Amino acid sequence: MSINKQQDFGTPVSAAQQTVTLEIDGFTVTAPMGTSIMRAAASIGIDIPKLCATDSIEPFGSCRLCVVQIEGGRGMPASCTTPVAEGQKISTQSPKLADVRRGVMELYISEHPLDCLTCSANGDCELQDMAGAVGLREVRYNPAGENHLSAVKDESNPYFSFDPSKCIVCSRCVRACEETQGTFALTIDGRGFDSKVSPSQNQAFMDSECVSCGACVQACPTATLMEKSVIDHGQPEHAIVTTCAYCGVGCSFRAEMKGEQVIRMIPNKDGQANHGHSCVKGRFAFGYATHKDRVTKPMIRANINDPWKEVSWEEAIGHAASELKRLQQKYGKDSIGSITSSRCTNEEVYLMQKLTRAGFGNNNVDTCARVCHSPTGYGLKQTFGESSGTQDFDSVMEADVIMVIGANPTDGHPVFASLMKKRLREGANLIVIDPRQIDLVKTPHVQADYHLKLRPSTNVALMNALAYVIVTENLVDEAFVNERCDIESFNKWRTFIGQDMHSPEAAEAITGVPAADVRAAARLYATGKNSAIYYGLGVTEHSQGSTTVISIANLAMATGNLGRKGVGVNPLRGQNNVQGSCDMGSFPHEYPGYRHVSDDITRGLFEMTWQADLSPEPGLRIPNMFEAAIDKTFMGLYVQGEDIAQSDPDIQHVHAALRAMECVIVQDLFLNETAKFAHVFFPGSSFLEKNGTFTNAERRISPVRKVMTPLAKYQDWEVTQMLSNAMGYPMSYSHPSEIMAELASLTPTFAGVSYEKIDQLGSIQWPCNDESPTGTPIMHKDEFMRDDGKGLFMLTGYVPTAEKVTPKFPLILTTGRILSQYNVGAQTRRTQNNVWHAEDILEIHPHDAEDRGVNNQDWVGIKSRAGETVLRALISDRVQPGIVYTTFHFPESGANVITTDNSDWATNCPEYKVTAVQVTKVSQQSEWQKNYQAFSEDQLDLLAQGMAND
Numbered sequence: 001m002s003i004n005k006q007q008d009f010g011t012p013v014s015a016a017q018q019t020v021t022l023e024i025d026g027f028t029v030t031a032p033m034g035t036s037i038m039r040a041a042a043s044i045g046i047d048i049p050k051l052c053a054t055d056s057i058e059p060f061g062s063c064r065l066c067v068v069q070i071e072g073g074r075g076m077p078a079s080c081t082t083p084v085a086e087g088q089k090i091s092t093q094s095p096k097l098a099d100v101r102r103g104v105m106e107l108y109i110s111e112h113p114l115d116c117l118t119c120s121a122n123g124d125c126e127l128q129d130m131a132g133a134v135g136l137r138e139v140r141y142n143p144a145g146e147n148h149l150s151a152v153k154d155e156s157n158p159y160f161s162f163d164p165s166k167c168i169v170c171s172r173c174v175r176a177c178e179e180t181q182g183t184f185a186l187t188i189d190g191r192g193f194d195s196k197v198s199p200s201q202n203q204a205f206m207d208s209e210c211v212s213c214g215a216c217v218q219a220c221p222t223a224t225l226m227e228k229s230v231i232d233h234g235q236p237e238h239a240i241v242t243t244c245a246y247c248g249v250g251c252s253f254r255a256e257m258k259g260e261q262v263i264r265m266i267p268n269k270d271g272q273a274n275h276g277h278s279c280v281k282g283r284f285a286f287g288y289a290t291h292k293d294r295v296t297k298p299m300i301r302a303n304i305n306d307p308w309k310e311v312s313w314e315e316a317i318g319h320a321a322s323e324l325k326r327l328q329q330k331y332g333k334d335s336i337g338s339i340t341s342s343r344c345t346n347e348e349v350y351l352m353q354k355l356t357r358a359g360f361g362n363n364n365v366d367t368c369a370r371v372c373h374s375p376t377g378y379g380l381k382q383t384f385g386e387s388s389g390t391q392d393f394d395s396v397m398e399a400d401v402i403m404v405i406g407a408n409p410t411d412g413h414p415v416f417a418s419l420m421k422k423r424l425r426e427g428a429n430l431i432v433i434d435p436r437q438i439d440l441v442k443t444p445h446v447q448a449d450y451h452l453k454l455r456p457s458t459n460v461a462l463m464n465a466l467a468y469v470i471v472t473e474n475l476v477d478e479a480f481v482n483e484r485c486d487i488e489s490f491n492k493w494r495t496f497i498g499q500d501m502h503s504p505e506a507a508e509a510i511t512g513v514p515a516a517d518v519r520a521a522a523r524l525y526a527t528g529k530n531s532a533i534y535y536g537l538g539v540t541e542h543s544q545g546s547t548t549v550i551s552i553a554n555l556a557m558a559t560g561n562l563g564r565k566g567v568g569v570n571p572l573r574g575q576n577n578v579q580g581s582c583d584m585g586s587f588p589h590e591y592p593g594y595r596h597v598s599d600d601i602t603r604g605l606f607e608m609t610w611q612a613d614l615s616p617e618p619g620l621r622i623p624n625m626f627e628a629a630i631d632k633t634f635m636g637l638y639v640q641g642e643d644i645a646q647s648d649p650d651i652q653h654v655h656a657a658l659r660a661m662e663c664v665i666v667q668d669l670f671l672n673e674t675a676k677f678a679h680v681f682f683p684g685s686s687f688l689e690k691n692g693t694f695t696n697a698e699r700r701i702s703p704v705r706k707v708m709t710p711l712a713k714y715q716d717w718e719v720t721q722m723l724s725n726a727m728g729y730p731m732s733y734s735h736p737s738e739i740m741a742e743l744a745s746l747t748p749t750f751a752g753v754s755y756e757k758i759d760q761l762g763s764i765q766w767p768c769n770d771e772s773p774t775g776t777p778i779m780h781k782d783e784f785m786r787d788d789g790k791g792l793f794m795l796t797g798y799v800p801t802a803e804k805v806t807p808k809f810p811l812i813l814t815t816g817r818i819l820s821q822y823n824v825g826a827q828t829r830r831t832q833n834n835v836w837h838a839e840d841i842l843e844i845h846p847h848d849a850e851d852r853g854v855n856n857q858d859w860v861g862i863k864s865r866a867g868e869t870v871l872r873a874l875i876s877d878r879v880q881p882g883i884v885y886t887t888f889h890f891p892e893s894g895a896n897v898i899t900t901d902n903s904d905w906a907t908n909c910p911e912y913k914v915t916a917v918q919v920t921k922v923s924q925q926s927e928w929q930k931n932y933q934a935f936s937e938d939q940l941d942l943l944a945q946g947m948a949n950d
């Protein structure tokens with residue numbers, strides 16, 4: 001089988017509206033102005049030889065292989081750098097051109113190793129292709145002359161190798177790193193014959209600024225930069241388009257396969273979220289899917305201190321169903337529930353909530369969005385009438401002012417960050433609101449105009465101060481407000497926000513941000529032609545998370561920054577399908593499409609289609625499930641693809657709740673932390689083993705396609721269906737497309753979505769229905785989604801968090817993510833991404849470190865009112881004095897041992913971002929860590945015993 005490669009047009013597409021018509025080799029072609037001759041030729045199937053050009057980066061014109069002749073023109077211009085012009089007559093082939101091209105190739109080949117047959121790029125090398133294309137038959141130059149054949153390979157990166165002996169110094173890698181990724185890690189060092197590609201200051205890739213995004217590997221036309229998986233396993237033979245299962249950017253990939261083995265993941269040029277770009281996770285960190293730790297047999301046990309027993313699927317399903325039924329008989333219908341996964345497909349999530357509502361007969365279903373973006377759902381629904389972000393990612397390319405609040409896009413949403421950095425390099429202004437100096441504040445050719453370093457927990461006070469400046473300095477977009485918003489609510493808000501207690505000067509005492517900076521940032525945001533807000537968990541994971549979301553919505557409405565490209569309110573949602581899991585009805589009070597369970601008409605519709613009596617009462621949220629478990633009223637839980645025993649706050653409380661339940665069913669790829677408390681284990685299927693869809697942060701529904709047989713036989717939705725049937729509620733889907741069809745029939749915002757249309761369009765942004773048959777990239781264009789079509793202003797009084805610093809707990813701990821690891825780390829920790837981040841560390845300001853006698857790498861105890869853990873210290877001025885910071889990717893770190901159970905007033909989203917702590921130098925692990933380690937080892941032993949008895 002030969003792999004179907006994506007066409008390379010040589011140079012990027014021109015966005016010009018005006019076109020020109022010309023002739024190439026006698027064929028007439030019409031192309032937008034600014035298109036290169038090379039691209040225009042490729043568009044009619046004429047491939048001009050090329051080496052230094054590729055369509056993901058701007059042309060450079062260095063190899064001279066792409067020369068053409070223009071009638072009446074002088075010389076032989078490079079077709080990659082020469083734009084088309086009206087009436088041109090171009091020849092791409094002539095004896096003269098052939099001579100020049102052969103001469104160019106001869107020079108390249110004369111100092112290239114002649115090992116094509118054994119080269120890992122054999123069959124996928126543009127140098128080889130071009131030698132053939134120009135008819136090169138001999139090389140007259142002395143191969144024994146001066147050359148680079150003995151240049152030493154750099155194998156430092158775990159995923160790709162760099163073999164300089166094969167480099168033709170075309171600089172495609174350097175330009176890809178600059179233009180596509182925006183990291184500027186590569187340069188061409190030296191001149192003439194001595195010129196060579198150099199990561200940073202002539203360093204190894206691993207020691208350089210490289211973030212391993214793979215853009216240079218993608219761009220390299222030779223075997224110089226090459227995936228190690230291709231070197232090890234050979235060239236792939238077929239490709240299937242699917243969607244990354246890591247973050248909410250939702251990059252489209254071509255899984256390039258050999259049989260059922262993934263050889264490499266290549267970012268899809270047609271991907272509408274990523275346009276051919278990727279980050280280290282989606283591009284390289286897929287090895288977890290076949291990791292030896294995968295549990296691929298169903299298992300059961302009576303007690304969590306018993307060894308696991310491997311059983312057949314039939315037995316596991318039968319046992320789980322009879323246990324759940326037993327619990328309902330003993331403790332009542334509401335004593336069981338489920339937790340859906342933001343890593344699973346839309347169709348899988350839909351079935352989980354359907355099983356809960358129709359099969360269990362209650363609404364006890366919740367999802368991890370409870371602990372991340374539930375305030376987004378609440379705040380945007382109240383103000384705009386729809387609980388999702390307003391823009392597509394590409395909209396950022398039309399933003400003039402970009403405000404990033406409580407988000408770290410270069411680590412959390414790297415491919416979108418690259419797009420944002422491109423716009424910033426073009427001159428857009430940047431305001432960063434974050435207690436910590438994230439990379440975006442200062443990165444090559446990007447510098448924030450304002451970095452408002454606020455104290456954690458003071459978001460609302462700062463947002464109110466920004467709004468105060470807008471209101472009191474007459475920066476409100478009155479026309480927008482009058483036409484588009486609820487005036488009564490606006491007038492109340494204007495009076496409220498204009499009070500002096502909201503002035504930047506008054507807020508400074510609370511936020512610590514100089515008033516002058518707040519005033520300047522507010523003016524910049526309000527006066528930008530197009531101003532866009534992007535925010536993350538630094539906004540939502542607070543006791544006033546919903547209030548901050550509302551204050552962001554107020555700010556955007558007051559300045560008219562909604563309803564067109566370049567503006568908007570954009571939550572950067574964390575997990576691959578967190579948007580989808582919310583859309584699919586994962587919350588205990590809402591059916592799919594965010595409709596309340598108490599609404600008789602909606603409930604009637606679901607009852608009729610599902611043929612079941614449904615409860616009008618909202619079910620339990622995750623924290624309430626834990627409370628009820630400890631009270632012995634909630635005794636059975638089915639958790640699909642979530643690791644609540646690691647990811648939820650106040651982990652000791654979560655563990656106690658899990659221990660209190662009589663039947664915990666976990667469905668996952670690995671024996672995760674939650675499974676260590678489970679009685680039934682259903683092996684899960686990775687994204688490579690299933691069909692379905694994911695919905696990214698821009699509401700884009702993208703296809704997930706099965707590229708290999710599920711290691712444990714079933715896709716996750718099939719297991720839920722089997723459990724439902726065993727519980728006595730029949731389901732009989734034969735393919736996820738049927739689940740999507742049912743969802744579309746029940747949900748107005750999805751009415752026009754189907755697998756056929758997704759295949760046809762590549763992806764669809766909901767709402768998709770009769771009014772928007774191909775989807776909705778930008779929301780609230782003419783009116784808001786609220787019933788009356790008007791945007792609603794809401795008052796946002798600042799209420800300080802209950803979590804106070806005191807002499808006993810004088811520092812504030814805040815948390816975040818890192819590029820190479822992903823959330824609880826269950827996937828990325830089982831890949832070579834560990835070389836970048838093998839443990840969570842505590843960033844501490846030099847002054848705070850000095851006060852405590854702490855040096856780099858010292859073990860430090862971090863003690864809060866909830867608990868204590870121990871991490872290594874990293875002294876860093878990225879954090880302010882009084883603030884410490886850590887990531888949460890490793891279970892043994894116990895970051896959530898110390899987070900408290902404070903939560904958002906509206907949604908119960910935990911206040912992960914604010915914990916008062918004391919930090920001291922210590923010499924050993926905390927008690928919790930020791931106990932956890934012992935428990936974890938016991939559980940792995942019980943797993944091994946079960947497998948040995950098989």
Ligand code: SF4
Binds near residue numbers: 214
């Ligand atoms: S992998 Fe990405 S960051 Fe690293 S050098 Fe290549 S393009 Fe630059």
Ligand code: SF4
Binds near residue numbers: 166169174222224225
């Ligand atoms: S490493 Fe590849 S892309 Fe970079 S200059 Fe060499 S041949 Fe060109």
Ligand code: SF4
Binds near residue numbers: 244250274280282
């Ligand atoms: S940016 Fe997100 S979706 Fe894209 S490759 Fe990286 S992890 Fe995957």
Ligand code: FES
Binds near residue numbers: 061063080081
């Ligand atoms: S491809 Fe045009 S000069 Fe190299």
